[in-house]
Amino acid sequence: MPIPALIIPLMDEKALRLLWDDDQISTYPFPYLRGWCPCAGCQGHSGERQFIRVENPQLEAISPVGNYALNFRWSDGHDTGIYTFEFLRTLSDQFAELNENSAER
């Protein structure tokens, strides 16, 4: 399982960029990353992935969670999402599909 080798917040482009240790680059626009927050508060228990629309979210802090995930603090005060590396990779690999999905909601 690849893990991030480098984390670069692109504040001017309002996106987070990751360089993975298998040399893939992933770029996540903040509304996309905030919208697919995996925490129980955002996702509930329906089993279907929810997209949480937030106007112009800003990334305020990034902290590592052990060996396996990243945690973000957003300008709306939300900070409970633990984004596992697997999940971040999925968000990157399925960007086209999930981004279209989020636009519909």
Place this chain on the structure above:
Amino acid sequence: MLNEHDIRTQLQQVSYPGSRHDIVTLGLVDTITLEENNVIVHFRPSSATPDTLQRLTQKITATLSTMSGIGTVSVHTGRPSGPAARPGPVTAPSKTPLPGVGKVIAVASGKGGVGKSTVAVNLAVAIHTLGYRVGLLDADVYGPSVPLMMGTEAVPRAAHDKKVFPVEKYGINLISMGFFLDDQSPVIWRGPVVMGIIRQFLRDVLWGELDYLIVDLPPGTGDASLTLAQEIPLNGGVVVSTPQDVALLDVNRGISMFRQVHVPILGIVENMSYYLCPQCGEREEIFGHGGTAKTGLEVLGEIPLVEEVRTGGDAGKPIVLQHPEHPVSQAFRTLATRIIQASSIPLQ
């Protein structure tokens, strides 16, 4: 005439260490300032380590100095102040955030009563006898047994800023919930309190300079284990089990937990592996044999069921110190050596 565009193009020749991507494409290069013919390259804040940034600075200087008419080259890798400094701490995911502490190794089991604390205590002492500085964190807040097994009831001394010094015994820095309770009081706490205690044990204890911090986890896969795995990047996990199937059933859950949170599993220790009859010297495999190998993990050691291990624990003097020449002590030292070797393999 030098211009920013040409410099940026030239910087595309500088690839990030370990990657085929260059620093411009990655977005590491923020602004480029030109003062006459002197160049200042500003980096965006990132999780790149100071070592990497220094290597990049050298590469940048070397690459740009080949351009004609260039004056001095400087690279600003520091975090800018003001609004541009956000977001806050960006850290590499594989750095240990405990200051002064080298490797953190967790000792876990799926099931209780398999001798996890016994293994953790003797392992800590064995690593220390091999010449390393060792700490032992008793994360079993509900049933702390490290104070008894290490033979100390000392109360940790308070330090500045609501921090405490660990208790030192046999050259090992210890912290345990047992130091803060009397013998009788039950620990009746919900998960969030346990999480708070584990955090405090990590952050508010002045561990000092350690090569290894051994963490004795409570049985199972509950709050203490999860908090530990989230709070710090663990360098390795050691699983303890007895050989019989009922113990192995739970051990597999412990193994899955480590895998889910990306903690490298160094191997399994088979405790109570066999009984050596003190009368006839015959080896009896009470709990069966070879069970731990079924997990597919490397069996790091087989610790026999001998009375000296138990009396060492009850008397507060681990067998590794009490009877250093005993075959079990030898087994613990072998285990310590293997864990040191296994955990020195870089993460990832």
